[in-house]
Structure formats: structure tokens, C-alpha cells
Amino acid sequence: GDSVTQTEGLVTLTKGLPVMLNCTYQTTYSPFLFWYVQHLNEAPKLLLKSSTDNKRTEHQGFYATLHKSSSSFHLQKSSVQLSDSALYFCALSPRTNTGKLTFGDGTVLTVKP
Amino acid sequence: EAAVTQSPRSKVAVTGGKVTLSCHQTNNHDYMYWYRQDTGHGLRLIHYSYVADSTEKGDIPDGYKASRPSQENFSLILELASLSQTAVYFCASSRQGDSQNTLYFGAGTRLSVL
Numbered sequence: 001g002d003s004v005t006q007t008e009g010l011v012t013l014t015k016g017l018p019v020m021l022n023c024t025y026q027t028t029y030s031p032f033l034f035w036y037v038q039h040l041n042e043a044p045k046l047l048l049k050s051s052t053d054n055k056r057t058e059h060q061g062f063y064a065t066l067h068k069s070s071s072s073f074h075l076q077k078s079s080v081q082l083s084d085s086a087l088y089f090c091a092l093s094p095r096t097n098t099g100k101l102t103f104g105d106g107t108v109l110t111v112k113p
Numbered sequence: 114e115a116a117v118t119q120s121p122r123s124k125v126a127v128t129g130g131k132v133t134l135s136c137h138q139t140n141n142h143d144y145m146y147w148y149r150q151d152t153g154h155g156l157r158l159i160h161y162s163y164v165a166d167s168t169e170k171g172d173i174p175d176g177y178k179a180s181r182p183s184q185e186n187f188s189l190i191l192e193l194a195s196l197s198q199t200a201v202y203f204c205a206s207s208r209q210g211d212s213q214n215t216l217y218f219g220a221g222t223r224l225s226v227l
Contacts, residue, residue: 009153032214043218044156044203089155093214100171101216103155
């Protein structure tokens with residue numbers, strides 16, 4: 001079946017530094033990839049999504065590029081802020097209209113002053 | 114603004130008791146979902162529904178039932194709650210025909226089974 005792997009469980013950075021959160025996936029279908037962000041005691045919200053190979057997608061200073069050749073969709077930001085502290089999920093959906101996402105285990109990003 | 118509202122926000126239940134978690138959406142979405150989140154793990158799909166009066170099993174349906182009496186409402190039912198069902202539960206909705214499958218989540222229900 002489908003799977004998503006996020007290798008870092010916890011990332012701690014100082015404000016202003018760059019960050020990359022890793023996401024790799026396995027599926028036999030043509031995938032949609034998503035990044036969801038969940039701030040403390042809030043609902044998960046969509047941050048980014050893509051189904052286009054080798055095209056960078058950006059939102060709120062975060063960006064990611066889907067690379068089908070390496071089955072990756074890493075999330076990056078050039079300069080993290082305190083407000084970026086949150087739980088980040090990578091998720092995969094086959095290109096069907098079901099909304100049945102497969103989520104990774106998540107990465108907690110903590111940004112320190 | 115469109116929204117997904119879950120109730121209760123937290124609940125303590127006894128082992129063997131019945132628990133009902135409720136979800137109401139004003140997104141006018143056809144698709145609704147129940148996900149479970151455990152500490153250190155991602156979200157896992159329990160049940161979902163494409164239309165009122167119909168539900169489908171997700172990846173981890175054992176021990177759970179679902180009910181979709183209307184487009185707006187979707188309930189998750191634990192007939193005999195167990196310790197292993199202690200988790201945070203999220204309801205979500207998505208738009209029919211949205212091939213990019215964006216989910217809109219509620220704020221979650223924290224369930225503790227003692």
C-alpha cells in the first residue's frame with residue numbers, strides 16, 4: 001500500500017536559519033503530495049500541495065518541489081520564524097477523487113529566539 | 114467562513130462504555146472523514162463518507178462505527194471503548210470533484226479512556 005516517510009521527528013532551530021523537512025513516499029499511483037501544518041491545539045491546515053513533477057510550489061514563505069524520480073517532496077524555508085513552530089505532516093493521495101490521504105508521522109519544528 | 118466543528122472538544126470515558134463523537138460542517142462538502150492521531154504518529158483514517166446515509170471503512174475501522182444522517186453531520190461511535198482508543202480524533206471534509214483532495218479539519222476531540 002501507500003506510505004509516507006518523514007525521517008525527522010523533531011527539529012529545533014534558531015530564528016532566521018533555513019530549514020528542510022524531509023518527505024519521501026511510496027505509491028503505485030500518480031500522486032498528489034501535501035504538506036499540512038498543525039499549530040498547538042489547532043486543526044491541521046493545508047500549507048502546500050503539488051502533483052506536478054519538478055515544479056516548485058510556494059506558500060507563506062515555505063516551498064517544496066515534487067520529484068517523482070526520487071519520490072520526494074521536501075519542505076523548505078529560507079528563514080524560520082518563531083511562529084513557524086508547529087507539527088508538519090507530509091501526506092499522499094493517489095490521483096483519485098476520494099480524499100483518502102496517507103499521512104507521515106509528522107515532524108515537530110521548534111524555533112528558538 | 115466555512116468550518117468544521119467537533120464536539121465535545123475533550124472527553125473522559127470508562128472502559129466498556131459507549132462514546133459518540135460528533136462533527137458538523139458548514140462547508141457544503143459532500144465528503145467527510147474521521148481520522149485518529151496518536152502521539153508520535155500521523156493521522157490514520159477510520160471511516161469516511163461520500164454521501165448522506167452511507168459510510169465506508171477506512172484503514173483502521175475496527176472498534177468504530179460511523180453515521181452520516183445528513184450532509185452536514187458525521188458521527189463516530191465507539192460502542193465499547195477500550196484503553197487503546199485513547200487518542201485525538203479529527204473530523205474533516207472535502208469538496209466533491211476536488212481532485213486535489215484538500216481536507217478541511219475540525220479542531221479535534223481529545224478522548225481519554227480510563
